Amino acid sequence: MRRGQPAGSGRPATPTRTRFWFDPRFGVGLVLVVASIVGVSVVVAGSDRTVAVYAARVSLAVGDRLDAADLVETDVRLGAAGELYLTPARLPADGLLVTRTVTAGELVPAAAVGSRAGEGVTSLVLELRGRLSAGLEAGSVVDVWSAGEVESGVFGPPTVLVGRAAIVRILEPTGLIQSGGGRAVEVLVPKDKVAAVLEAIANDDALSLVAVNAPIGG
Secondary structure (H helix, E strand, C coil): CCCCCCCCCCCCCCCCCCCCCCCCCHHHHHHHHHHHHHHHHHHHHHHCCEEEEECCCCCCCCEEEEEEEEEEEEEEHHHHHHHHCCCCCCEEEECCCCCCCCCCCCCHHHEEEECHHHHEEEEEEEECCCCCCCCCCCEEEEEEEECEEEECEEEEEEEEEEEEEEEEEECCCHHHHHHHCCCCEEEEHHHHHHHHHHHHHHHCCEEEEEECCCCCCC
């Protein structure tokens, strides 16, 4: 009998196996760390990616027809914000219509252009008796109000003649307009409203422009 072995035992001692213990919290933490690393990598890659958008070659006014010749393709890093601007893929073959003033060199916002289906409008010059409201400029959206003269120097209640017209440009006052403190403004109006506007002009009605959703100044 060999020393160290129990009496009556002919088998060698079996070594004890070490059990592996896994904490689920460790697995959850590992998944979160990996997800965080992947997310940061995606954000960095997205912000570093350039996208082709259009910038205005010249200043674009409300009502202008927009074609590729008026634009310059520019590669910029905008990330997700690139969707807010006009891209080559968004420019149809027949062009677009400018709905908001864009200065030369400015990236063209997608919200500043529209389909040429919007060409159901035309521009008219309105002579305003009073002063123009502060803050109105080319591209502003206004309601055109009209008040008919009921007797000499007396006007009836004003009514909205055209709703949501766009200002194309503000003209320098001349002649009677200048002496009376009024202004002349070119606006885009729907073609089905042209007759009513021309009638108001012919009748020498008092015309005024009121900004749509104008902020209240303090």
